[in-house]
Amino acid sequence: MRLQGKRAIVTGAAGALGRVIAETLAAEGADVAGLDLNAAGLEETAELVRSHGVRAYSATADLTDFDAVQDAVAGVVAEWGGIDILLNGAGGGAVSFFHEMTAETWNTQIARNLDSVFNVTRAVLPSMLQQKSGRIINIASIAAVSGGRLVRGATAYAAAKAGVVGLTKALAIEVAESGITVNALAPGAQATPGRDNDTPERREALLDQIPTRLLGEPQHLAQTVVFLAAPEAVNITGLILPLDGGHSI
Numbered sequence: 001m002r003l004q005g006k007r008a009i010v011t012g013a014a015g016a017l018g019r020v021i022a023e024t025l026a027a028e029g030a031d032v033a034g035l036d037l038n039a040a041g042l043e044e045t046a047e048l049v050r051s052h053g054v055r056a057y058s059a060t061a062d063l064t065d066f067d068a069v070q071d072a073v074a075g076v077v078a079e080w081g082g083i084d085i086l087l088n089g090a091g092g093g094a095v096s097f098f099h100e101m102t103a104e105t106w107n108t109q110i111a112r113n114l115d116s117v118f119n120v121t122r123a124v125l126p127s128m129l130q131q132k133s134g135r136i137i138n139i140a141s142i143a144a145v146s147g148g149r150l151v152r153g154a155t156a157y158a159a160a161k162a163g164v165v166g167l168t169k170a171l172a173i174e175v176a177e178s179g180i181t182v183n184a185l186a187p188g189a190q191a192t193p194g195r196d197n198d199t200p201e202r203r204e205a206l207l208d209q210i211p212t213r214l215l216g217e218p219q220h221l222a223q224t225v226v227f228l229a230a231p232e233a234v235n236i237t238g239l240i241l242p243l244d245g246g247h248s249i
């Protein structure tokens, strides 16, 4: 119970990684508020969270909408009095080759993966600054580092996630003396349901790019979130942690 009494927001909490992270934080004693577009999925996550005897809160919002996010976060802060941990996990990629990409596809990818991180962090930060403590953990991607070599056609996604990396480092410096740490995970391919449709050839090609020949386990990723949120990580900030089986070496 390393996070007993802590209050966490998890964005993308209805998704594959967000749900495992939300439940893992709850198992460590944290209250968890999920933010996502998917109301039914959020409710399923909230039930898992409550099963650990902690408080759950759900807010359905489009995280690319600045005002909607302000309202959603204000609701959590009004209910719980503050936020100790922010996990920015909402996002996701779509394959689109650069030479034929529309401006709409570009803007959608940047909004989903980068604006959402700005909007939620901007809404949460004032209460963290006030309490002079907080942990912000962003989920970037190894695509931000390796140019999306695992999936071709990921320029907009890679650019947005590289933006998350830059935001993470710059904000880490900006708030370093306020008791707030800001870090990011850079996962490679994870063993989430999104991978279930891989053909054997596609899976082989993927594993050929990963020195350990292992996909990431969501539960292992969630444990790194717990570590970065735990008291002993107080002096770790601005870290971009690859979880990629050595792909980016």
Ligand SMILES: NC(=O)c1ccc[n+]([C@@H]2O[C@H](COP(=O)([O-])OP(=O)(O)OC[C@H]3O[C@@H](n4cnc5c(N)ncnc54)[C@H](O)[C@@H]3O)[C@@H](O)[C@H]2O)c1
Pocket (backbone or CB within 6 Å): 011, 012, 013, 014, 015, 016, 017, 018, 035, 036, 037, 038, 041, 061, 062, 063, 064, 089, 090, 091, 092, 093, 112, 116, 139, 140, 141, 142, 186, 187, 188, 189, 190, 191, 192, 194
């Ligand atoms: N799964 C992987 O292999 C992998 C690898 C590297 C990085 N990531 C990143 O990890 C994060 C989670 O990935 P996942 O595999 O769980 O994906 P997922 O699609 O299962 O979950 C993403 C969640 O984000 C929510 N979301 C998307 N856009 C939103 C918006 N505008 N407003 C509110 N909610 C929104 C979706 O509703 C969904 O519940 C993403 O940021 C993704 O880019 C995943």
